[in-house]
Amino acid sequence: MEPKRAAVITYGCQMNKYESERIAGILVGLGYEITSQTHGADLILLNTCSIRDKAEQKVYSQLGQLKWLKRDNPDLIIGVCGCVAQQEGDRILQRVPQADLVFGPQNIPKLPALLAQVQTRRHQFSDLADNPLWDEQLFPMCRENPFQAWVTVMQGCDKFCTFCVVPYTRGREQSRPTAAITHEVQALAEQGYKEVTLLGQNIDSYGKRSPEGKDLADLLEMLHPIDGLERIRFITSHPRDFSEKLMRTVGTLEKVCEYVHLPVQSGSSAVLKRMHRGYTRDDYAFQVERLRALVPDVALSTDLIVGFPGESDDDFAQTLQLVEAVEFDSMYLFKYSPRPGTRAATFDDQVPDAVKSERFNTLIEVQEAIQLRRNRARIGRCEEVLVEGPSKKGSVQLTGRTRQNRPVNFVGHPSLTGSLVTVCIEKGGTHSLEGKVCTDRSDRGGED
Ligand code: SAM
Numbered sequence: 001m002e003p004k005r006a007a008v009i010t011y012g013c014q015m016n017k018y019e020s021e022r023i024a025g026i027l028v029g030l031g032y033e034i035t036s037q038t039h040g041a042d043l044i045l046l047n048t049c050s051i052r053d054k055a056e057q058k059v060y061s062q063l064g065q066l067k068w069l070k071r072d073n074p075d076l077i078i079g080v081c082g083c084v085a086q087q088e089g090d091r092i093l094q095r096v097p098q099a100d101l102v103f104g105p106q107n108i109p110k111l112p113a114l115l116a117q118v119q120t121r122r123h124q125f126s127d128l129a130d131n132p133l134w135d136e137q138l139f140p141m142c143r144e145n146p147f148q149a150w151v152t153v154m155q156g157c158d159k160f161c162t163f164c165v166v167p168y169t170r171g172r173e174q175s176r177p178t179a180a181i182t183h184e185v186q187a188l189a190e191q192g193y194k195e196v197t198l199l200g201q202n203i204d205s206y207g208k209r210s211p212e213g214k215d216l217a218d219l220l221e222m223l224h225p226i227d228g229l230e231r232i233r234f235i236t237s238h239p240r241d242f243s244e245k246l247m248r249t250v251g252t253l254e255k256v257c258e259y260v261h262l263p264v265q266s267g268s269s270a271v272l273k274r275m276h277r278g279y280t281r282d283d284y285a286f287q288v289e290r291l292r293a294l295v296p297d298v299a300l301s302t303d304l305i306v307g308f309p310g311e312s313d314d315d316f317a318q319t320l321q322l323v324e325a326v327e328f329d330s331m332y333l334f335k336y337s338p339r340p341g342t343r344a345a346t347f348d349d350q351v352p353d354a355v356k357s358e359r360f361n362t363l364i365e366v367q368e369a370i371q372l373r374r375n376r377a378r379i380g381r382c383e384e385v386l387v388e389g390p391s392k393k394g395s396v397q398l399t400g401r402t403r404q405n406r407p408v409n410f411v412g413h414p415s416l417t418g419s420l421v422t423v424c425i426e427k428g429g430t431h432s433l434e435g436k437v438c439t440d441r442s443d444r445g446g447e448d
């Protein structure tokens, strides 16, 4: 008998990608073969994102297309999980009759029971219950990449920024015990993983309420000695919680990469206040100054929202000034999208779309010029690169990332995939670097 096939379609952030790998691991354990094709699949799970309206609309449009597959194969099971599932709940089942099952991010461990229930009952249902206990059962993850792994260290968020759905869809902060994380990373290193990225919506507050009394800096210290592990990254940091202790730890521990994602959201203190971010523009600038002093050659990326309710021309000018002063190495830029249930969605002075687009384009132009300048400044350096595989540019080109998370393309044999090489940088573009493999290992680590 042919094995049943399951397709897991992922939208949104790294947390969702991690959770899809976890879902795929559970499905493999249930005897499913994982496929990237929805055609011919026996089970299709959409792991969704609701951070912006566009992301949510994509899910509904994909569900609409799946209607035809269900018509051809009435035994097909269609499930919706992730943040749209948690937020929309039974509304999805009402709006999309072809969906069988809706479950929230906290209910992934229950997937075997949920699928059994679909198969026996064959009518639509949802499970959105809060599952406050962290489930420490380690499912056999089905990871996409054999040398870089995501590891969730905490879930949820307590911050309630006025624009954001995360605290509503993912609940309050919960940290995993250090022993469980260490055990998982140890096992990954034994399997040959070279790099781990620790994940949390607000990772700098790792351990805040945990009885162990260990914070993120302590956790990094615990993971650092693991044999075989070469690189440790962590995302996402919060400007309010990035402590000096953590900065010193990042600056001291060799395996912790010099890369920090520190979302600023706006350069205007007035807007930051309405966003409920808990810091001012000057606080942010102070954090960046301190970070650059304590972590030499650190690369800094950020998230920024344009068109938050009430954002004036002057507020936007302050954002432009901050971006020019800080000189981020990369930026994720978003147009504000009102989300149901969030405070900002009820604010007066929503900014017209045309203004959002204009500000978006202006900021992108400014940022691209900065990025080009900063990438060109890497020319002549030799950088440690973890090779990810063939680049999209052609078969002789490989691609990988530097410790500062810059993509680098270079000529090399595919057998280098998964290894650390030193690449001498010869060219810097807006979004990536180019270079050639350096055979002199003494150059590893860069030169000024
Ligand atoms: N926890 C992170 C932080 O505090 O910055 C960010 C998490 S969120 C998943 C990723 C990014 O999406 C945010 O930093 C923000 O820039 C953007 N975002 C969240 N809600 C948004 C909204 N309603 N409209 C536009 N962008 C939004």
Ligand code: SF4
Pocket (backbone or CB within 6 Å): 157, 158, 159, 160, 161, 164, 165, 166, 167, 201, 202, 238
């Ligand atoms: Fe959302 Fe703010 Fe929490 Fe980040 S810190 S996940 S933006 S509420």
